[in-house]
Structure formats: C-alpha cells, structure tokens
Amino acid sequence: MKKILLLSTGGTIASAVSESGLVPKESGENLLARLGTLPYDVDVKDILQLDSSNIQPEEWKLIAQKIYQYRLKYDGIVVSHGTDTMAYTASMLSFMLQHIEIPVVLTGSQVPLNVVLSDAADNLRLAFAAAATCPSGIYLAFNRKIMLGCRTVKVRTTNFDAFESVNVPPVAKVTSDGMVFDPEFREFCQKRPQLACRLEAEINTHVALVKLFPGFDPKLLYAMADSGCEGIVIEAYGLGGMTFTRRNMVKAVGDLIKRGIPVIASSQCLYERSDLTKYEVGRLALLEGAITARDMTSESAITKLMWGLGQGLDISDLFASNLVGEVTI
CATH class of the missing domain: 3.40.50.1170 (L-asparaginase, N-terminal domain)
Known part of the structure; x- marks a missing residue:
C-alpha cells in the first residue's frame, strides 16, 4: 500500500x-x-x-x-x-x-x-x-x-x-x-538525469508581466524600471512582434536591457511558440537583446524569471535551457 x-x-x-x-x-x-x-x-x-x-x-x-x-x-x-x-x-x-x-x-x-x-x-x-x-x-x-x-x-x-x-x-x-x-x-x-533534489527557494519578486496592446506607451516600461523592476516578461504579438513606429517598444526594450534588466518576449497566443527571427518586428527586438520564451506558458515564464533572478543565474542562458520540461528548445 x-x-x-x-x-x-x-x-x-x-x-x-x-x-x-x-x-x-x-x-x-x-x-x-x-x-x-x-x-x-x-x-x-x-x-x-x-x-x-x-x-x-x-x-x-x-x-x-x-x-x-x-x-x-x-x-x-x-x-x-x-x-x-x-x-x-x-x-x-x-x-x-x-x-x-x-x-x-x-x-x-x-x-x-x-x-x-x-x-x-x-x-x-x-x-x-x-x-x-x-x-x-x-x-x-x-x-x-x-x-x-x-x-x-x-x-x-x-x-x-x-x-x-x-x-x-x-x-x-x-x-x-x-x-x-x-x-x-x-x-x-x-x-532525465538522476540528480539529488535540492530546495532552491530563493526568488526575486521585482518582476512584471506586461501584455502588449496597440497604443501601449513604452514610457510605462521605463517607469517600471525606475520603480525597481528587475525583469520583465512581455506578451507580444503573434511570434513575438513589438511596435517600433511612433511608440517604439523595441527601443525601450533595448534601453532596459542595457540597464541590466532582462526582457523576455512571449506570445499572447496560448498555443505554439514565440520566434523573434521570423518578422522584422521580432528581429529588431532580438537584436536589442530580447530573450524569446519559445513555447513556454506565461505562468512558467514569469516564475522561471523570478526563480532565475533569485538564484543569481544568467537569464539569457537560463531561458535557453529546458530544466523541467517547461520549454521546447
């Protein structure tokens, strides 16, 4: 029993x-x-x-x-x-x-x-x-x-x-x-590798999950950073596209990354993946240093970001890794 x-x-x-x-x-x-x-x-x-x-x-x-x-x-x-x-x-x-x-x-x-x-x-x-x-x-x-x-x-x-x-x-x-x-x-x-379990519970909660919409003001991203935000997941359009005309989200993302704030680009679509390489609106964000969430859920992406920051890990390397089945690399 x-x-x-x-x-x-x-x-x-x-x-x-x-x-x-x-x-x-x-x-x-x-x-x-x-x-x-x-x-x-x-x-x-x-x-x-x-x-x-x-x-x-x-x-x-x-x-x-x-x-x-x-x-x-x-x-x-x-x-x-x-x-x-x-x-x-x-x-x-x-x-x-x-x-x-x-x-x-x-x-x-x-x-x-x-x-x-x-x-x-x-x-x-x-x-x-x-x-x-x-x-x-x-x-x-x-x-x-x-x-x-x-x-x-x-x-x-x-x-x-x-x-x-x-x-x-x-x-x-x-x-x-x-x-x-x-x-x-x-x-x-x-x-799966058979390794010993360790409790790794330190996390950083100074993060944000933002859903992009037409008319979103990039100044709000700067305001988040100025208020102590240390990492952002952006639910972008489709495969991960972001605005770069008039309201230049791509530039804001680049500026935040230069300040040491990782930005993860996921998709608003529930199914399939984000892919910043396909369209100009994604490639520009990728060139600025945005990190793709691939096919992760928003729940998994934001908790992985919180956990990675709390553990002091390199966020770009972390999101290029599949730790527990959360992402398809």
Missing part, C-alpha cells in the same frame, strides 16, 4: 458558504473523509487555509519547504490548492524542487467538496492515483487529466475542464482502460 501525504492549503475545494462569500474552512481530514475508502495509507497536514488569490511567493516557499521536508517519508504527495493561481504554484514548485524524488500532484476543484455535484472528489481521487503511479515530478491533476505542472494554464472560470496542458499533451488521461500515459512522456522521463 503506497504511503501518500495530503498537504491542504485551502481553495474552493475546502470552501464553505459565509456572509462574505465562499471562504476556505474545511480541513484536510474533512476532505479525505468525504472520499470514502482509498487504497493508500494517507497522512494529512493542514499548512494553509487560503483562497488561492492570496497564495503569494511567501506561500510558495512554505509549500516547497514542506514538500522537501516530507518527500523521503512518502511515496507521493498531494497538494490541495485553489484553482486561480494553481498553475503559477505548480510552475514555481517545478523550479524550486528540481529532481524531486517522488511525484507531487496539485489539485483543486471548481465547486466546493461539500456540494452534491462537486468535481472535488473525482479530482482528489485522480490526484491520489497520480501520486501513487506517476514518475517523480511536479504535476497538476484535474478533470481526468494529469499534466506537467510547468505546462498548465487555467483556461475556464466555471467549466469543470478548467485546465489545459499547453504545447505538450497531458502526461496521462483517465479512460475506461485506466490511467493511460503518453508514450513521449515516458521517453522524456527515461532521459
């Missing part, structure tokens, strides 16, 4: 109705009790009781520390978490806990567990099964899909199919045949 740890952090899955709306109130033990009998030996620890909108870098560090502390005592760890920022947490944990020796699976729900037609019980059961079955790594389990944590994005606000694995297939799907793994993921796991 696999030994699994449930770390409860709050979120919709643990919420109850109050005068001010849904508020996380249920303990991890209460969540577990509603699942009935499971074929695992489960321990529960409540480490937070927060709506995920209030999960911030301080909470990321706490969750990472708890996972690192208990990782060798269990065969797998499940983290119950609110859905709104779960993709950010999953991405950051992927970088903080590289080479983790066990599967760590985040999950939550769109409806509280105590509601009759909730999706919570199914998602929790899926997370426990993933924690007992998957290769080591950081995952997000939701609506019969198991996804690599650093590739997930929340794409729906109310539908039960709230998360998607972007630019790579889900690690596994649940069908009538059981848990069916993607063969390419199995191959990826076999090629």
Whole structure:
C-alpha cells in the first residue's frame, strides 16, 4: 500500500458558504473523509487555509519547504490548492524542487467538496492515483487529466475542464482502460538525469508581466524600471512582434536591457511558440537583446524569471535551457 501525504492549503475545494462569500474552512481530514475508502495509507497536514488569490511567493516557499521536508517519508504527495493561481504554484514548485524524488500532484476543484455535484472528489481521487503511479515530478491533476505542472494554464472560470496542458499533451488521461500515459512522456522521463533534489527557494519578486496592446506607451516600461523592476516578461504579438513606429517598444526594450534588466518576449497566443527571427518586428527586438520564451506558458515564464533572478543565474542562458520540461528548445 503506497504511503501518500495530503498537504491542504485551502481553495474552493475546502470552501464553505459565509456572509462574505465562499471562504476556505474545511480541513484536510474533512476532505479525505468525504472520499470514502482509498487504497493508500494517507497522512494529512493542514499548512494553509487560503483562497488561492492570496497564495503569494511567501506561500510558495512554505509549500516547497514542506514538500522537501516530507518527500523521503512518502511515496507521493498531494497538494490541495485553489484553482486561480494553481498553475503559477505548480510552475514555481517545478523550479524550486528540481529532481524531486517522488511525484507531487496539485489539485483543486471548481465547486466546493461539500456540494452534491462537486468535481472535488473525482479530482482528489485522480490526484491520489497520480501520486501513487506517476514518475517523480511536479504535476497538476484535474478533470481526468494529469499534466506537467510547468505546462498548465487555467483556461475556464466555471467549466469543470478548467485546465489545459499547453504545447505538450497531458502526461496521462483517465479512460475506461485506466490511467493511460503518453508514450513521449515516458521517453522524456527515461532521459532525465538522476540528480539529488535540492530546495532552491530563493526568488526575486521585482518582476512584471506586461501584455502588449496597440497604443501601449513604452514610457510605462521605463517607469517600471525606475520603480525597481528587475525583469520583465512581455506578451507580444503573434511570434513575438513589438511596435517600433511612433511608440517604439523595441527601443525601450533595448534601453532596459542595457540597464541590466532582462526582457523576455512571449506570445499572447496560448498555443505554439514565440520566434523573434521570423518578422522584422521580432528581429529588431532580438537584436536589442530580447530573450524569446519559445513555447513556454506565461505562468512558467514569469516564475522561471523570478526563480532565475533569485538564484543569481544568467537569464539569457537560463531561458535557453529546458530544466523541467517547461520549454521546447
């Protein structure tokens, strides 16, 4: 019987109705009790009781520390978490806990567990099964899909199919045949270097994520830099194009890079990649020193930037590397 740890952090899955709306109130033990009998030996620890909108870098560090502390005592760890920022947490944990020796699976729900037609019980059961079955790594389990944590994005606000694995297939799907793994993921796991896990939780939160739109004033980028911003991810157009007529974003990007502020160019398009080499509007930004995010999600790009700055790494080299499956080089 696999030994699994449930770390409860709050979120919709643990919420109850109050005068001010849904508020996380249920303990991890209460969540577990509603699942009935499971074929695992489960321990529960409540480490937070927060709506995920209030999960911030301080909470990321706490969750990472708890996972690192208990990782060798269990065969797998499940983290119950609110859905709104779960993709950010999953991405950051992927970088903080590289080479983790066990599967760590985040999950939550769109409806509280105590509601009759909730999706919570199914998602929790899926997370426990993933924690007992998957290769080591950081995952997000939701609506019969198991996804690599650093590739997930929340794409729906109310539908039960709230998360998607972007630019790579889900690690596994649940069908009538059981848990069916993607063969390419199995191959990826076999090629991973087997290194010791270290907790690397130092990050730099003085960063910004900016969505470019027609009429965006580049002066705002200078204002961010003057206010202490030390790195920026820009969701640019299409393959990574940026304005250079009248409102010259390209020049502003170059000026910031000369000041030692790395600028990452990603795409506003959810799927496929950014490629600064294809169009003039991208090549000019590339010549100024902009770094392409390739096919990373915005959640993964901004957390990787925060983590890289906190670790004192060369950001250009970092974004040219695939650390945990977050990017296709």
